[in-house]
Amino acid sequence: MNAYARPFPCDIAVNTESVVERGYDKVAQLYHRRRVSRFWTVAPDIEALVKRLAPGSAILDAGCGSGYIASILEAKGFKVTGIDISAGMLDLARANSPRSTFVKVDMKELDFPGGSFDGIVCFYSIFHNPRRYHPGILKGFRRILRPGGLLAIHMGWDDWVGTEENWLGGGARMYWSHYDRRRNLAMIQEAKFRVIQSRTSKQKDGTHLFVLAQR
Numbered sequence: 001m002n003a004y005a006r007p008f009p010c011d012i013a014v015n016t017e018s019v020v021e022r023g024y025d026k027v028a029q030l031y032h033r034r035r036v037s038r039f040w041t042v043a044p045d046i047e048a049l050v051k052r053l054a055p056g057s058a059i060l061d062a063g064c065g066s067g068y069i070a071s072i073l074e075a076k077g078f079k080v081t082g083i084d085i086s087a088g089m090l091d092l093a094r095a096n097s098p099r100s101t102f103v104k105v106d107m108k109e110l111d112f113p114g115g116s117f118d119g120i121v122c123f124y125s126i127f128h129n130p131r132r133y134h135p136g137i138l139k140g141f142r143r144i145l146r147p148g149g150l151l152a153i154h155m156g157w158d159d160w161v162g163t164e165e166n167w168l169g170g171g172a173r174m175y176w177s178h179y180d181r182r183r184n185l186a187m188i189q190e191a192k193f194r195v196i197q198s199r200t201s202k203q204k205d206g207t208h209l210f211v212l213a214q215r
């Protein structure tokens with residue numbers, strides 16, 4: 001968080017869903033430019049997942065953003081379905097990952113049939129949702145993974161709920177909400193995942209928890 005970030009409950013009346021959706025619509029191009037500049041490092045996190053999946057496996061990219069992660073996965077031959085709540089991000093994702101499928105779906109309301117996916121990537125996105133929803137989102141991920149399927153996810157490192165004005169310098173407000181790493185790991189286990197690895201993901205603009213877990 002930078003100097004403009006501020007914690008709740010200074011503004012609890014905010015409609016967090018529309019802040020996130022409108023925010024990403026507004027900064028979509030900016031976000032993608034920063035993504036392809038490799039400002040955030042994801043290669044080891046992707047590798048941790050893909051080396052354990054069979055070629056051609058079906059992967060859900062939850063909170064797919066501009067399709068950067070999907071483009072890497074589709075280039076490796078995986079069958080990717082991306083979901084996001086921002087139409088602006090989904091437009092970019094379709095352009096950036098033409099062989100993947102993208103739909104406007106909220107990760108809190110997944111209606112894919114049970115066992116649809118071999119893997120799920122949820123990179124830097126669950127924490128844009130109020131944290132009281134995180135246990136339900138994790139249980140939803142478990143339901144749509146096949147037995148033995150894998151979840152690769154970034155979660156919060158510390159306890160934080162708040163907003164930031166002018167995120168990425170794009171004039172948009174953005175919202176985050178997460179528990180700390182201990183509670184996040186406990187939530188993953190409570191959702192009946194087996195943790196394969198968990199580690200610190202240190203980025204230029206913050207520290208996150210990366211977890212690879214198996215259904």
Ligand SMILES: C[S@@+](CC[C@H](N)C(=O)[O-])C[C@H]1O[C@@H](n2cnc3c(N)ncnc32)[C@H](O)[C@@H]1O
Pocket residue numbers: 020021024035062063064065066067068069083084085086089105106107108122123124125126128129
């Ligand atoms: C920081 S971006 C990450 C994008 C991509 N995973 C990546 O690593 O480049 C977060 C994305 O999550 C999406 N998002 C946030 N909450 C969501 C929800 N409830 N359902 C689907 N997408 C969501 C946002 O719209 C945004 O595109």
